[in-house]
Amino acid sequence: MDPERAHLRAITAAARAAPLLGLARWRVRDDRLSQRVWGIRFPNPVGLGAGYDKWGRGIAAWQRLGFGFAEIGTVTAQPQDGNPTPRVVRLPADRALINRMGFNNDGAAATAQRLAQWDRRGVLHRIPVGVNIGKSKVTPLEDAKRDYVASLDRLWPYADYIAVNVSSPNTPGLRELQETVALGGILEELVDLNRVKANLTGSRRRPILVKVAPDLSDGQFDAAIDLVQEVGVHGVIVCNTTLARDGLRSPTALVDQAGGLSGAPLAARSLAMLRRATARAPGLQIISVGGISDADDVWERLAAGASLVQVWTALVYGGPALVARINRDLLARMDAEGVRDITELIGSGA
Numbered sequence: 001m002d003p004e005r006a007h008l009r010a011i012t013a014a015a016r017a018a019p020l021l022g023l024a025r026w027r028v029r030d031d032r033l034s035q036r037v038w039g040i041r042f043p044n045p046v047g048l049g050a051g052y053d054k055w056g057r058g059i060a061a062w063q064r065l066g067f068g069f070a071e072i073g074t075v076t077a078q079p080q081d082g083n084p085t086p087r088v089v090r091l092p093a094d095r096a097l098i099n100r101m102g103f104n105n106d107g108a109a110a111t112a113q114r115l116a117q118w119d120r121r122g123v124l125h126r127i128p129v130g131v132n133i134g135k136s137k138v139t140p141l142e143d144a145k146r147d148y149v150a151s152l153d154r155l156w157p158y159a160d161y162i163a164v165n166v167s168s169p170n171t172p173g174l175r176e177l178q179e180t181v182a183l184g185g186i187l188e189e190l191v192d193l194n195r196v197k198a199n200l201t202g203s204r205r206r207p208i209l210v211k212v213a214p215d216l217s218d219g220q221f222d223a224a225i226d227l228v229q230e231v232g233v234h235g236v237i238v239c240n241t242t243l244a245r246d247g248l249r250s251p252t253a254l255v256d257q258a259g260g261l262s263g264a265p266l267a268a269r270s271l272a273m274l275r276r277a278t279a280r281a282p283g284l285q286i287i288s289v290g291g292i293s294d295a296d297d298v299w300e301r302l303a304a305g306a307s308l309v310q311v312w313t314a315l316v317y318g319g320p321a322l323v324a325r326i327n328r329d330l331l332a333r334m335d336a337e338g339v340r341d342i343t344e345l346i347g348s349g350a
Ligand SMILES: Cc1cc2nc3c(=O)[nH]c(=O)nc-3n(C[C@H](O)[C@H](O)[C@H](O)COP(=O)(O)O)c2cc1C
Pocket: 049, 050, 051, 052, 054, 073, 074, 088, 097, 099, 101, 103, 132, 165, 168, 211, 239, 240, 241, 261, 262, 263, 264, 266, 289, 290, 291, 292, 310, 311, 312, 313, 314
C-alpha cells in the first residue's frame, strides 16, 4: 500500500479504536515520567511529531497510545491539497522516510472548529496539544507574517503551545524565513498577538516555539537561537526533515526522491544541534526530534538537555506499541541507574 494511505488508515484506525484500546495496555502512567514545562504538565516526555495528524483528527487516540503530548499540523491559514501523490517514500534499509507532502491540511478555520469539537467533548487537553503553523503556499513569502498571524488568531484558544514552522523543505522558499530579519518580524508579531489574546481572555500566554531545519549552517543556527531568546520566544524544536542524503544504504531510485529525509539517518545531526543549542542557550527549552526510535535515544536527548522529545518515522517502523515500549524502558533504565524522576535526567549529561 502507498505509505501515505497506510499512514492515514493508521490514524483513522487509531481514532476509531481509541475508546476500545484498554487504557492499561498502552498508557504507562508513572509520576516519575511527568514534569511541568512552561507551567504545563506533561505526563511523559514522548510526543507525536508534527505532520502525522495535520488535521487534529486523532486527538482521542494520541493519549491512549501513550503519548505525553501531541503536535497537530502543520496548519496553514488557507486550506490546501499539498503536492501530487505519491509523496511519501519508505527507505526500510535506512529506517527512514522521504516526504514531499507540501502541507496538505484543512486550513486554520476548519482545524479550529475540529479542535473546538474535541474541546466540547472534554478530550482536547487530556494531554498537551501543540499546534504547528506554517505558511500557505498561495501567500507570497513577503506576506508570510500575515499568514502566521491569521493562523495563530484562529488556533490560539485550543493550543497548549504553538510551533512556528519555518523549516519544511516542501513549501518553496519557506526555509528562507529562518533568516533572522524575516524570522524576527514574524516572531515579534506572534509574541504581540499572544500577549493581547492572553490579556483579553484573562488566560495564560501560549508558549511559542520555533521549529528549525537541520540544514542550517552552524552560524545560521546560532543566529536563530540568539534571536529566539531576544524576542522572548519560549523554545525551539530541533529539527525538521533534511535535504541531505549522506551515508544512505537504500537504492539510488529511493535516495534520489525529492523531499525531506527523516528517521535514523537524521539522529546524529539532530543530537549535534541539540548539544549546540543547549551550550549556547542554557535555560532554553528544547523539543528534540529526529531519528529517535527507542528509550536509549530518548535518554540521550534528555541527558543532553532536551525537555521533551518527539517521534514520527519510528512509529512507521515500530508500530503503535512504540510509545508504551519507550516509556516502560525509560522507567526500567531510571530504576537501574538510580534516577528518581525525569527532571533529574534532563541536562545531566548522563
Ligand atoms: C510524512 C511526514 C510529514 C511531515 N509533516 C510535517 C509537518 O507538516 N510539519 C512539521 O513541522 N514537520 C513535519 N514532519 C517532520 C517531523 O515532524 C519530524 O520533525 C521529522 O520527521 C524528524 O523526526 P523523525 O526522524 O522522528 O521522523 C513530517 C515528517 C514526515 C515523515
